[in-house]
Amino acid sequence: MKRILTLAATSLFALSVVAPAFAQNSGAAIYKSKCQMCHEADGSGMAAMHVPSFKSPQLKSESTASLVNDVMKGKGMMPAFGSKLSASQVKEVVAYIHTLQK
Numbered sequence: 001m002k003r004i005l006t007l008a009a010t011s012l013f014a015l016s017v018v019a020p021a022f023a024q025n026s027g028a029a030i031y032k033s034k035c036q037m038c039h040e041a042d043g044s045g046m047a048a049m050h051v052p053s054f055k056s057p058q059l060k061s062e063s064t065a066s067l068v069n070d071v072m073k074g075k076g077m078m079p080a081f082g083s084k085l086s087a088s089q090v091k092e093v094v095a096y097i098h099t100l101q102k
């Protein structure tokens, strides 16, 4: 019985540590799996594929709403993500992109 209690306490602890960390990082996780192949890990883009750097003055000055809209609908060579990601997932990943712009 003591063992089971210890086990239960341990898994509860593990869950409480992992769950918030996942929520916090989901923008980063989406970026890694769906965006990084074109935009690079640091957001510097790929000139050869016409992928602009997120640090360009033009993209730095664009509003969050406009960036979210472009990701949902697609732009130029970028596919639309509106059918693959929810609006709140796109907002999270754009929030992550803002951290790369600093």
Ligand code: HEC
Residues within 6 Å of the ligand: 030, 031, 034, 035, 036, 037, 038, 039, 049, 050, 051, 052, 059, 062, 066, 067, 068, 070, 071, 075, 076, 077, 078, 079, 081, 093, 094, 097
């Ligand atoms: C197949 C390559 C590719 C993938 C995958 C991709 N992008 Fe892009 N992205 C581009 C290209 C190319 C542009 C430039 C579009 C243009 O201005 O013509 C772009 C532009 C952007 C812009 C700037 C839009 C603007 O306002 O000019 C944002 C923000 C962006 N991408 C976010 C994302 C996010 C978030 C993901 C993942 C969910 C993603 N991209 C996945 C290729 C890609």
